[in-house]
Amino acid sequence: MEIIIKPKKILSLDDFFELWRYRELLYFLVWRSFKVHYKQTFIGVAWVFFQPLVTAGVFSIFFGKFINVPSDGVPYPIFVFVGVLFWQFFSGALLETGSSITSHAALVTKVYCPRLLIPLSTVVVKSIDFFIASTLLVVLMVVYHYTPRFEYVIILPIIFFIAFLSAAGGGMILTAINVKYRDVQYIAPFFVQLLLFFTPVIYPPSLLKDHAWLLALNPMTGVIQSARSILFGTPEFNFFLFILSASSGCILFFVGIFLFKKMESSFADLI
Amino acid sequence: MHPVMIEAQNIGKKYRIVQGGYITLRDVLARCIRDPLASFRKKINATYIDPKDFWVLKGVSFKINQGEIVGIIGKNGAGKSTLLKILTRITPPTEGEARIRGKIAALLEVGTGFHSELTGKENIFVNGAILGMTKREIIKNFDEIVEFAGEGVKKFLDMPVKRYSSGMLVRLAFSIAAHLEPDILFIDEVLAVGDDEFQKKCLGKLENIRREKNKTIFFVSHNTSAIQQICDRCLLLSQGKLVKEGKSADVLEYYLNNEGRLNISTSFLIDDTKEAYIETVGLFNENGFSTSRFATYENIYIEIRWTNREGVPITPNIKLINQAGISILLAFDTPADFTGHKKKEKGHYLNRFKIPAHLLNSNYYYLDIALNYHGICYDYKNYALGFSVWDPMDDKCIARGDFKGIRDDIVLWPALECSYEKISK
Numbered sequence: 001m002e003i004i005i006k007p008k009k010i011l012s013l014d015d016f017f018e019l020w021r022y023r024e025l026l027y028f029l030v031w032r033s034f035k036v037h038y039k040q041t042f043i044g045v046a047w048v049f050f051q052p053l054v055t056a057g058v059f060s061i062f063f064g065k066f067i068n069v070p071s072d073g074v075p076y077p078i079f080v081f082v083g084v085l086f087w088q089f090f091s092g093a094l095l096e097t098g099s100s101i102t103s104h105a106a107l108v109t110k111v112y113c114p115r116l117l118i119p120l121s122t123v124v125v126k127s128i129d130f131f132i133a134s135t136l137l138v139v140l141m142v143v144y145h146y147t148p149r150f151e152y153v154i155i156l157p158i159i160f161f162i163a164f165l166s167a168a169g170g171g172m173i174l175t176a177i178n179v180k181y182r183d184v185q186y187i188a189p190f191f192v193q194l195l196l197f198f199t200p201v202i203y204p205p206s207l208l209k210d211h212a213w214l215l216a217l218n219p220m221t222g223v224i225q226s227a228r229s230i231l232f233g234t235p236e237f238n239f240f241l242f243i244l245s246a247s248s249g250c251i252l253f254f255v256g257i258f259l260f261k262k263m264e265s266s267f268a269d270l271i
Numbered sequence: 272m273h274p275v276m277i278e279a280q281n282i283g284k285k286y287r288i289v290q291g292g293y294i295t296l297r298d299v300l301a302r303c304i305r306d307p308l309a310s311f312r313k314k315i316n317a318t319y320i321d322p323k324d325f326w327v328l329k330g331v332s333f334k335i336n337q338g339e340i341v342g343i344i345g346k347n348g349a350g351k352s353t354l355l356k357i358l359t360r361i362t363p364p365t366e367g368e369a370r371i372r373g374k375i376a377a378l379l380e381v382g383t384g385f386h387s388e389l390t391g392k393e394n395i396f397v398n399g400a401i402l403g404m405t406k407r408e409i410i411k412n413f414d415e416i417v418e419f420a421g422e423g424v425k426k427f428l429d430m431p432v433k434r435y436s437s438g439m440l441v442r443l444a445f446s447i448a449a450h451l452e453p454d455i456l457f458i459d460e461v462l463a464v465g466d467d468e469f470q471k472k473c474l475g476k477l478e479n480i481r482r483e484k485n486k487t488i489f490f491v492s493h494n495t496s497a498i499q500q501i502c503d504r505c506l507l508l509s510q511g512k513l514v515k516e517g518k519s520a521d522v523l524e525y526y527l528n529n530e531g532r533l534n535i536s537t538s539f540l541i542d543d544t545k546e547a548y549i550e551t552v553g554l555f556n557e558n559g560f561s562t563s564r565f566a567t568y569e570n571i572y573i574e575i576r577w578t579n580r581e582g583v584p585i586t587p588n589i590k591l592i593n594q595a596g597i598s599i600l601l602a603f604d605t606p607a608d609f610t611g612h613k614k615k616e617k618g619h620y621l622n623r624f625k626i627p628a629h630l631l632n633s634n635y636y637y638l639d640i641a642l643n644y645h646g647i648c649y650d651y652k653n654y655a656l657g658f659s660v661w662d663p664m665d666d667k668c669i670a671r672g673d674f675k676g677i678r679d680d681i682v683l684w685p686a687l688e689c690s691y692e693k694i695s696k
Contacts, residue, residue, distance in 0.1 A: 005360060005369040028400035032386060032393075039388050039431075110380040111401055112360040181296035268362040269286065 011261040018114050025113055029121035034128060048132045052088055056081040063202050072204045074232045078144050082231060083201035085133060086224050090167050091192050093126035097171025099185045102178055105271045115264050116257070119175055123168045130160075141231065152230040152237065159226050159242075162249040166219040169249070169256030176263040179270050200224055204235070216241055219249040273336040274372070276455055276487045277358065282367035284328040284353050284511075327353045328511045331367070335504075337454075340481050340488040342502035342519060344526055347654070349508040351491045352459060355379065358489070359457050373454025373487075376403050380459075382444035387433035391424060391443060394432055398447050412450040419476075420446040442469055449476045455487045456480070474501055497596070499523055527594070527635050527659075536561055537655055546581040547642050547649040550619075554658055563658040567633060567684070568667040571626040573656065575640055582617040585649060589624055590639040592654075599636075599682055629670045629686035632678065633662035 019026075038045060056077060063069040064076030071079035097119045101108060104118050141148070148156075178184040196202075199220045205212040215221040222238075222245020229237040328350045335341050343351045356362045358369060359377035384401040385394050395416060399409040417425050420443045424435075432440060458477075478501055480486050492498055498505060498519060505522035507515040515522050536553035555572040556562050565571050575587055588603045604622050638656040642649040662668065664675055670686040678684070 003360070003371040003375070005357060005364065005371065007364055007366055024406055025400045028397050032384070032389065032397045035393060036386055036388050106380070106383050107401065109356075109361065110383045111377060111403075113401070177296075181299065183295040183297055187296070265363045268356065 011258055015114065015116070015261065019116060019120075022114050022117060026117050026121055026124070029117060030124045030128075033121065033125045037125070045132060048129045049136055052081065052084045052133050053136060055088070056084045059084065059202050069203050070207060072206065072228070072232075072234045074146075074228070074234060075144055078140050078146070079204075079228070079232075080202055081137060081140055082227055083199075083224050085130065085137060086163055086220065086227065087196060087199060087201045088133075089126055089130040090163055090220055090223075091196070092129075093123045093164075093167035094170045094174065095189060095192055096126065097122045097168065098174030098188050099178060100171070101175045101267055102182075102185070102271065109268050109271055115267060116172075116260065119168060119172050119260070123164060123171065126167070127160075127164060137231075146232055148231045149233060155230060155242075156227065158246075159223050159230075162219060162246050163223045165253040166223075166249040169252035169254070172256035172260040173252075176260045179263065179267055206235070216244050217248065219245045219252060221245060223249075273338055275334050276337050276339075276373055277333075277335040277369065277371050277489070279334075279358070279369040280332050280367055282328055282331040282354070282357060282364050282369060283326060284350075284357060284362070285365040286325050286327055326511055328357070328364070328508075331508075331511075331513045333506060333513060333516060335487060335489065337487055338481065338485045339504060340477070340490060340502045342498040342505045343489070343491045343508060344498060344505060344523070345508035350511040351508055352379075354508065355457055355459050355489070355491055371455065374403075374452075375455045375457065376448075376451040376453035377457040378402070378445075378448045378451075378459065379457070381441055381448065385432060385440070385444065388431050390430055391428045391432055391435070394443070395447055398444065402448060402451055403453070404451060408452065416443075416446045416450050419449060419472075438469075445469075445473055449473070449480070452484075453486070455489065457489045459491045470497075477501055537652070539652065541578075542650075543580065545649055546583050547577060547579045547585055549640060549642060549650045549652055549655075550576045550578060552576070552638075552640050552652065552655050554656055563656075565658060565660050566667070567631065567660055567662050567670065568628045570628050571658070571660075573624040573626070573638065573640075575622045575624075576619065577622070577642055577650070578619050579617055583647075583649065584644045585642050586644050587620075587622045587640070587642050590641070591626070592637045592639065593682060594635040597682070599631075629668075630683060631660045632681045632684040633660050634679070634682075635659050 059080045060077040064071070064080065069076070100119045100122045101115065107113065107118065108115065174184060174188055178188075195218075198215065199218055200215060201224065205215050205221065205225065208215065222241045225235070225238065226242045226245070229235055331350075331354065343354065345351050353362075355377070356379070357364045358371065359375065359379070361377075361379075382394075382398060384398050386397070389397065395413065396406070396409055400406070404412075417428065420439075423439050424443050424446075427435060427439070432443075435443070474497060477488060477490075481488055481501075490498065490502060502519045505516065505519045506513055507522050507526050515525050536551060538551045539549055541550065542548055551574075553561060553574045554563055555574060556565065557570055557572075573589055575589075577585075577587060579585060586603050586605065586608075588601060590601050591599045593599055602624060604624075607622075636658055637654045638658075639651070639653055640655045641651040643651075662671070662677075664671065670684050
């Protein structure tokens with residue numbers, strides 16, 4: 001094995017082989033965060049359930065009951081729960097990945113590893129939280145007597161994968177910029193909060209009537225809408241929206257990787 | 272002929288000095304609005320050299336063969352750590368190229384990735400993986416790692432490491448690293464931690480790795496005696512350039528004779544965010560001349576100029592370290608100012624310490640200088656000064672008398688008070 005150390009590295013196929021060689025480290029990084037996470041918080045796993053449940057509960061009371069936001073004919077609590085579940089995964093993963101390089105400074109400045117592992121492991125940890133919280137959705141589906149359309153259920157993992165790519169892509173862009181401009185981590189949460197209103201979490205896109213297409217640019221729109229179609233049968237599964245969201249998620253991911261690789265070489269010097 | 276394991280060609284690294292640490296997006300946007308053409312102008316003017324650019328390393332080339340232990344020495348800021356970071360791929364060089372043949376592992380810090388909430392056992396796995404071990408290797412070496420780390424660690428293996436003493440933590444961390452199985456091992460200063468006994472154990476382990484497994488080791492240290500003990504060959508870096516390479520003994524002698532001696536006085540960058548800071552330190556002889564070479568019969572004067580910006584109580588102090596890295600003595604300014612009251616006022620101060628004649632044996636010595644008080648350290652300068660004591664072996668040397676041998680096993684050779692009388696016929 002020969003390693004050649006040269007001034008500047010650009011993205012190449014070798015980077016992906018290298019990621020594969022380091023897969024065990026990815027596993028250990030995820031394992032570490034997971035262990036720490038569930039050791040530190042007193043209520044442990046309960047917190048993962050508590051967050052989406054309480055958020056969806058509050059939304060159901062205010063938007064569902066008092067403001068009477070429409071929900072495509074689905075009971076509002078379960079309608080909003082799907083949105084909240086995906087949204088909390090996306091926003092949580094986006095922000096945490098966005099500061100992942102700076103919060104793993106010791107790893108970046110003291111050892112060599114493909115740095116892509118750091119944001120990736122953060123998104124994977126968030127994904128585990130998502131899957132744990134998803135069991136609540138199953139309970140709610142049973143309570144509200146909904147059975148998903150089984151012929152489409154295989155699409156659910158793909159839908160999640162799009163959300164994964166979008167969060168990872170956005171997160172990599174944020175973290176790469178954050179290493180250089182340290183104030184980004186204070187600005188980002190504000191914009192992510194605003195983004196909630198540009199995603200059909202608490203309302204259906206049909207509410208915007210003719211302007212609904214604006215939402216389609218946001219990859220999370222397709223993710224949440226497609227998930228609802230499969231789980232509840234309404235609205236009708238919009239294949240075009242699904243493809244649009246899949247492609248914007250992929251683009252975001254590749255832009256993220258590209259920008260990340262471009263900045264990667266300077267991480268250790270800037271932190 | 273052993274195969275070449277590391278081949279560095281013309282390595283250079285440029286840094287940019289940024290005032291005040293980080294750049295913020297806010298500043299960049301503000302600058303863009305104020306002067307939108309600035310970056311454009313810089314691009315047109317190709318010969319433009321940015322005064323903020325600074326070469327930490329320049330034109331460094333060398334080859335290292337299999338089975339060698341090579342040490343890098345040089346003063347602080349000579350570029351040792353940067354070179355190590357380039358070779359371990361933590362940061363890329365600005366120019367040049369290096370080829371490394373074989374699996375590498377780096378130990379730039381003990382316990383990278385240790386998490387205080389995780390148990391010792393869990394940390395062995397995480398840290399091992401971070402250092403590049405596979406899960407199978409960790410499991411295979413697990414018992415040996417625990418054994419090497421010692422009894423204390425063994426007992427607390429299932430406790431979170433936040434309950435460990437710092438010594439235990441270092442032992443565990445080094446023990447993991449020592450069981451890596453790379454072809455080339457890079458080590459930076461890590462032996463500076465841990466007690467003497469453990470340090471000896473570590474050096475022994477390095478020797479073993481090299482001899483039995485024919486590994487290559489690249490070793491950065493301030494500890495010149497450790498380098499002399501285990502390194503065959505040495506590279507000396509000075510201001511980013513490779514100034515000498517060769518047998519350890521030769522390079523070390525050159526280093527101590529030239530560079531080690533240079534810091535007879537040092538001025539420090541003033542960090543005025545500190546409550547108190549050291550400005551300059553210097554070495555003087557009886558006649559007030561600056562020097563770094565003292566005969567055994569000469570008094571050694573150390574002057575420290577410092578500023579008490581906030582008016583905090585402070586005890587300036589010095590620590591004398593010999594070439595082997597052993598701390599010989601520690602001295603406070605308390606005889607001059609026992610109450611500590613005087614130093615509470617704001618202002619500039621000058622402290623003068625005297626190391627009396629007829630105390631130190633001939634050797635090389637370093638001084639650490641610190642400003643602290645009751646556990647608070649305001650300023651600390653590692654290896655601030657260096658000097659040599661030589662033995663003229665003449666009539667003035669009352670400590671040695673007419674004994675003319677060299678005793679390099681002795682640290683202090685004082686002229687102790689000694690009475691003399693004949694008690695019977």
